[in-house]
């Protein structure tokens with residue numbers, strides 16, 4: 353099994369966090385997102401412990417809530433004493449409504465509007481991760497209006513190109529995010545930030561991409577960022593006290609993916625950061641990281657019910673499920689790999705090769721191609737594993753399909769964190 357919260361019980365059913373998934377499918381109906389609350393907490397603690405042990409000081413992980421955003425998640429993040437990164441006023445609002453302490457919130461985005469900026473300041477945002485010159489001007493203006501000095505860090509691109517899908521790679525010079533160090537624009541942004549009366553520049557941020565298995569790109573980025581801190585200290589007399597290294601550590605989706613030891617990676621990056629700081633005469637900054645996927649991905653799975661089976665003789669087999677790209681667009685977008693199981697036949701031989709198709713009126717609506725599972729019958733429960741990150745968060749109502757609920761598992765308990773959308777919800781905003 354790809355994660356230790358999965359198992360098979362005496363009935364031959366797939367279990368998740370100790371719960372029989374077939375029973376869950378019956379109780380809550382399908383499709384349904386199922387989340388293992390204790391796995392989320394365990395991952396938060398791994399990051400928190402390793403960061404405070406190896407980086408020391410006030411170093412802390414910020415949960416990248418673009419990967420999973422609803423009120424209960426922010427409550428859990430508050431209880432686990434995590435920080436958060438938000439990327440829209442909607443995420444920010446959800447966090448506020450959940451009672452998250454906003455001084456530990458960092459507001460991202462390459463195109464924050466004047467409304468977003470004012471809204472964030474009104475709600476006591478801790479830091480802006482400022483992306484560009486226009487935004488710097490707008491934050492300065494709005495902070496001035498509100499009579500405060502706003503803390504910010506600057507988003508920079510270190511020029512790293514990690515091996516991941518092009519659509520989720522962000523740290524190279526050709527990116528819509530941040531200011532490039534290589535072109536001199538990062539330095540210009542620092543100078544401008546330092547000249548602003550209502551802005552307190554605290555440091556820098558970089559994020560090189562997502563679902564990265566290698567460890568070297570993170571080290572390369574850290575080295576470049578510390579060199580930049582040293583250069584700005586020498587050239588402008590400004591020494592950053594905060595360095596945010598972003599998120600991006602990979603997650604095991606299928607057997608062939610490696611398993612990452614997050615604490616060990618953090619230890620290695622910390623050793624390097626410390627030695628680079630010592631070498632360049634820089635005071636060790638407070639280090640922040642922004643994991644999203646690696647906190648919640650394997651804390652989730654999606655349950656579906658098998659419907660039609662279409663066998664095209666001598667060519668291929670399709671198994672259609674009662675969900676698809678509206679609840680998980682990741683295969684359609686990035687050809688993402690997933691492990692698929694027949695939850696009520698978890699012990700049976702996986703010898704039926706098929707493509708798992710959704711129910712949308714579009715051929716690209718696939719969840720996975722060429723998987724091997726026990727031959728499913730109509731009514732069987734299909735589980736797609738590791739869907740905790742960027743599934744609920746990226747879900748849509750394409751084809752006017754209602755979004756699934758989010759069911760949380762906590763020890764023996766199971767409870768609804770987000771209700772299933774109803775037809776009335778679908779038309780609620782229509783006049």
Ligand code: LLP
Nearest residue numbers: 416559562563599600601642643644645742
């Ligand atoms: N920080 C920043 C600034 C980011 O842009 C991201 C992800 C993260 C942190 C969190 O990265 P993580 O630890 O989750 O890899 N929708 C895509 C992923 C997009 C990632 C966007 N940024 C997917 O489904 O794979």
